[in-house]
Amino acid sequence: MPMKLQFLGAAQNVTGSRHLLHVNGAKLLVDCGLYQERQFQERNWKPFTVDPKSIDAVCLTHAHLDHCGLLPKLVKDGFRGKIYCTAATAEIARIILLDSAKIQEEDARYKAKRHKKEGRKGRYPEQPLYTAADAEACFPHFAPVRYKKPVQVASGVEAAFYDAGHVLGSSIIKIKATEDGTQRTVLFSGDIGRPRRPIVHDPELIAEADYILVESTYGDRVHQGSQDTRKAIAEVVNATKEAGGKIIVPSFALERAQELLYYINELLLAKAIAPLKVFLDSPMAARITKVFQKHRELYDEEMIDHVENNESPFKFAGLKMVGTSDESKALNHMKGTIMIIAGSGMCTGGRVKHHLANNISDPRNTIMFVGYQAVGTLGRRILNGEKEVRILGQKRRIKARVAKISGFSAHADRDELLKWLRGVERTPRKVFVVHGESESATRFGDYLRQETGWQVAVPAYRDEIVLD
Numbered sequence: 250m251p252m253k254l255q256f257l258g259a260a261q262n263v264t265g266s267r268h269l270l271h272v273n274g275a276k277l278l279v280d281c282g283l284y285q286e287r288q289f290q291e292r293n294w295k296p297f298t299v300d301p302k303s304i305d306a307v308c309l310t311h312a313h314l315d316h317c318g319l320l321p322k323l324v325k326d327g328f329r330g331k332i333y334c335t336a337a338t339a340e341i342a343r344i345i346l347l348d349s350a351k352i353q354e355e356d357a358r359y360k361a362k363r364h365k366k367e368g369r370k371g372r373y374p375e376q377p378l379y380t381a382a383d384a385e386a387c388f389p390h391f392a393p394v395r396y397k398k399p400v401q402v403a404s405g406v407e408a409a410f411y412d413a414g415h416v417l418g419s420s421i422i423k424i425k426a427t428e429d430g431t432q433r434t435v436l437f438s439g440d441i442g443r444p445r446r447p448i449v450h451d452p453e454l455i456a457e458a459d460y461i462l463v464e465s466t467y468g469d470r471v472h473q474g475s476q477d478t479r480k481a482i483a484e485v486v487n488a489t490k491e492a493g494g495k496i497i498v499p500s501f502a503l504e505r506a507q508e509l510l511y512y513i514n515e516l517l518l519a520k521a522i523a524p525l526k527v528f529l530d531s532p533m534a535a536r537i538t539k540v541f542q543k544h545r546e547l548y549d550e551e552m553i554d555h556v557e558n559n560e561s562p563f564k565f566a567g568l569k570m571v572g573t574s575d576e577s578k579a580l581n582h583m584k585g586t587i588m589i590i591a592g593s594g595m596c597t598g599g600r601v602k603h604h605l606a607n608n609i610s611d612p613r614n615t616i617m618f619v620g621y622q623a624v625g626t627l628g629r630r631i632l633n634g635e636k637e638v639r640i641l642g643q644k645r646r647i648k649a650r651v652a653k654i655s656g657f658s659a660h661a662d663r664d665e666l667l668k669w670l671r672g673v674e675r676t677p678r679k680v681f682v683v684h685g686e687s688e689s690a691t692r693f694g695d696y697l698r699q700e701t702g703w704q705v706a707v708p709a710y711r712d713e714i715v716l717d
């Protein structure tokens with residue numbers, strides 16, 4: 250039987266990554282992500298299209314929810330195999346999955362209460378997709394692997410993980426299988442990072458691949474000749490200090506928060522900004538930062554230099570990890586210029602909403618965005634220059650300065666993706682463009698065909714393709 254690939258998520262959309270490879274009579278799932286786009290969320294609730302009991306192993310590229318967020322449900326529904334990933338991915342996934350379970354439990358309680366009050370039923374069950382206990386139950390399945398050391402994941406099937414340079418521990422996965430005397434290599438890009446990012450390595454080039462699944466989040470654009478990110482942050486810090494205000498930074502807990510600390514540390518070392526009190530007010534980001542501190546083997550050269558010279562970005566004078574919510578509330582009464590980094594990254598929940606409520610109407614303050622703000626989120630409305638927003642049930646005038654720092658993207662753009670693909674030495678038999686909105690994936694597919702003459706497909710949800 251030839252190998253077969255099923256596209257069960259992130260096919261002409263971005264989230265819900267899930268690819269099932271049938272090989273040598275085994276079923277291998279690469280990623281088991283949560284759908285986060287509103288129009289696809291109902292797929293999270295449906296039974297898996299393939300019985301989880303029949304899946305032999307999972308290979309996980311990285312710890313973002315759109316790649317790992319449905320693992321607890323997979324285990325709850327009967328999966329009994331191993332989940333192969335790097336140790337850092339396993340450690341970060343634990344933190345992220347527990348947080349996700351907590352949010353789902355809270356949402357379910359809130360929904361049940363609201364629906365009861367309004368005497369109606371919602372679109373989805375008033376239950377969490379999975380609980381913290383379900384998340385805990387999936388952790389024993391994690392089997393840590395090292396980069397570049399192939400592991401046997403099924404009979405005659407080997408998986409090797411390579412640094413994808415996207416977030417700490419992120420991987421490109423190469424699966425090599427021999428069936429009826431024929432050897433085939435299938436390469437899963439996962440999410441590909443950008444060259445010259447702080448802390449992590451550049452994405453590794455892979456020479457060997459018969460079939461490639463490549464992400465295309467930014468496959469239809471080229472990142473602008475980036476504004477000097479350090480300089481832009483320094484300008485915000487210095488101007489806000491001059492005004493005597495506070496800086497509120499909504500941030501994702503994984504990678505973005507640590508990269509921001511990295512830049513601030515460098516600005517302090519270069520004396521481009523005056524000593525500054527920085528509060529990382531996100532217990533999840535603080536826990537993830539601990540994983541960063543533990544895995545020095547994943548640092549790039551500059552980061553190693555900083556740590557060896559006692560200049561760790563996670564320990565500079567003035568940096569404080571905020572624990573309890575009382576400590577968080579106490580930040581309201583602090584005088585002088587401070588920076589508060591808090592989640593959630595798009596201001597849809599979390600402690601940042603309280604800080605925004607308390608600070609957004611004071612013209613001395615700055616709200617500094619360091620990440621993408623999706624349409625419909627509070628972050629996007631603030632960034633769009635609205636005069637007034639509703640936060641925690643109250644209308645607030647926006648009088649604070651709003652700044653956007655670019656250059657933080659964790660995804661390769663069109664040209665960087667092509668450069669990564671050109672790392673393969675022989676023409677691949679076929680390339681599948683996944684993990685991009687329909688338009689982005691299609692345009693990247695066209696571009697790739699035109700530039701390389703390769704066979705390129707943009708599979709749709711539930712497509713099945715034989716890899717001969």
Ligand SMILES: [Zn+2]
Binds near residue numbers: 311313415440
């Ligand atoms: Zn990712």
